[in-house]
Amino acid sequence: MKNVYESPLSSRYASDYMLELFSAQKRIETWRRLWIALARAEHKLGLNVTAEQVAELEQHITDIDFEIAAKREKEVRHDVMAHVYTYGLVAPSAAGIIHLGATSCYVTDNADMILYRDALVYIRNELKSVMKNLADFAMEYRAMPTLGYTHYQPAQLVTVGKRASLWLQDLAADLEELDFVIGTLKLLGCRGTTGTEASFMELFEGDTAKIDEMNRQICAEFGFDRTFAVSGQTYPRKADSRILNVLSSIAQSCYRMANDIRLLQHDRQMEEPFEKNQIGSSAMPYKRNPMRSERICSLARYLMADAMNAPMTASVQWMERTLDDSANRRISMPEGFLCADAILRLAQNVTSGLVVNEKIVEATVREYLPFIATENLMMEAVKRGGNRQELHEVIRTCSMEATANMKQGKPCNLMEILATRPEFGMTLEELEAVLEPTLYTGRCAEQVERLVAELQPMIGDTAAGNAEINV
Numbered sequence: 001m002k003n004v005y006e007s008p009l010s011s012r013y014a015s016d017y018m019l020e021l022f023s024a025q026k027r028i029e030t031w032r033r034l035w036i037a038l039a040r041a042e043h044k045l046g047l048n049v050t051a052e053q054v055a056e057l058e059q060h061i062t063d064i065d066f067e068i069a070a071k072r073e074k075e076v077r078h079d080v081m082a083h084v085y086t087y088g089l090v091a092p093s094a095a096g097i098i099h100l101g102a103t104s105c106y107v108t109d110n111a112d113m114i115l116y117r118d119a120l121v122y123i124r125n126e127l128k129s130v131m132k133n134l135a136d137f138a139m140e141y142r143a144m145p146t147l148g149y150t151h152y153q154p155a156q157l158v159t160v161g162k163r164a165s166l167w168l169q170d171l172a173a174d175l176e177e178l179d180f181v182i183g184t185l186k187l188l189g190c191r192g193t194t195g196t197e198a199s200f201m202e203l204f205e206g207d208t209a210k211i212d213e214m215n216r217q218i219c220a221e222f223g224f225d226r227t228f229a230v231s232g233q234t235y236p237r238k239a240d241s242r243i244l245n246v247l248s249s250i251a252q253s254c255y256r257m258a259n260d261i262r263l264l265q266h267d268r269q270m271e272e273p274f275e276k277n278q279i280g281s282s283a284m285p286y287k288r289n290p291m292r293s294e295r296i297c298s299l300a301r302y303l304m305a306d307a308m309n310a311p312m313t314a315s316v317q318w319m320e321r322t323l324d325d326s327a328n329r330r331i332s333m334p335e336g337f338l339c340a341d342a343i344l345r346l347a348q349n350v351t352s353g354l355v356v357n358e359k360i361v362e363a364t365v366r367e368y369l370p371f372i373a374t375e376n377l378m379m380e381a382v383k384r385g386g387n388r389q390e391l392h393e394v395i396r397t398c399s400m401e402a403t404a405n406m407k408q409g410k411p412c413n414l415m416e417i418l419a420t421r422p423e424f425g426m427t428l429e430e431l432e433a434v435l436e437p438t439l440y441t442g443r444c445a446e447q448v449e450r451l452v453a454e455l456q457p458m459i460g461d462t463a464a465g466n467a468e469i470n471v
Helices: 008-013 016-021 024-044 051-058 066-076 079-090 104-140 160-183 198-203 208-221 238-266 291-306 309-315 323-351 358-372 374-383 388-407 414-419 428-432 444-459
Strands: 145-150 153-159
Touching: 008 323, 016 024, 016 104, 016 323, 024 051, 024 066, 024 079, 024 104, 024 208, 066 079, 079 104, 104 160, 104 238, 104 323, 104 444, 145 160, 145 358, 153 160, 153 358, 153 444, 160 238, 160 444, 198 208, 238 291, 238 309, 238 323, 291 323, 309 323, 358 374, 358 388, 358 414, 374 388, 388 414, 414 428
Parallel strands: none
Antiparallel strands: 145 153
């Protein structure tokens, strides 16, 4: 509906997969699957739960009547019990055993962790696609000289590919962290109201082996191999902090990359993709704004701020449970994933179509190369008998003169000025022979090749990514 608020993350930015994953339908389906897993384990372990009841529950995973659930929730003011009731209406033979021995967090927390795990795996694939794009780009331009910048002031030469390798290396660090987070995810399991498993001690008559087996079976159904060793009513909210932190880390890396691209597009050295009929400005038809990179930065700022919600929540959990986490987590966790998804979709799109304006890059290098070459020139003049300290002062004063000329709109004439100084004892032709850009890029190409080879096991056979975005 257009007469109610809709989050731009769902209407403009996030993927269909992520929107479906965090939909109410998917969430309650996961609740029902958890109720089935619990009932199945209880049946297998000898409780008064029949195979027929389990089978009936399995037949009604997707037919969720949200209207009935909403009406029931208004009456009982409890979302989980409203859905227990709704589920029981379509599976009447099993209505009496749904949620047996469990507390609400059995479905809410375990379902969240299952959805977060699936979302992290999806994010992982998107991240690898961006890395694949950057690895290909870095290799293609690994030897192309470009002006380096420190403090956004002209510095020694690097290569276009070497600069991209800096972005790639940041994302590789994020992938390592992401793999660690995925590898350490755990389910809450079915632990009772304060995490003591007291209700199951009653149901299984003190047979702790059966309780452990019940949790093992529930974990196995959802692809987990363990639960938290101890818990309160909820799983430790430190887990949420760890999850949002890695999403924030990805946002930080993408922001850095996108901001560099924005700066380079200002200098016309590099451009993000710009479609044939794309309009850059409603008032200035000539504009080619880096709007995709700008959007990456904008969304990244939101995600970095959103990630602060989890540590604040984790730090204020009282003893075994407090409910001031719930409303915050309903917003901050899904939106963190939707935002990370949106950022990586944009990053795929940008990195798959980066344009290098090679003539501009070359002209920029040529403009500043005389200054960059001065150290080599000084060393050559010393070899010819010059005094290093005197030569340094000559270069300094001549550079200031050339810079003053450039500030008047004139071309750099440093070589011409130095050729007139007897301290150098070099002709203009001899001076200009040093102005070969590839002499000043050091080991850039080698460094790119080494990094890409090092990351190849991480990237593997990942396909290059080019997500369709809503502009």
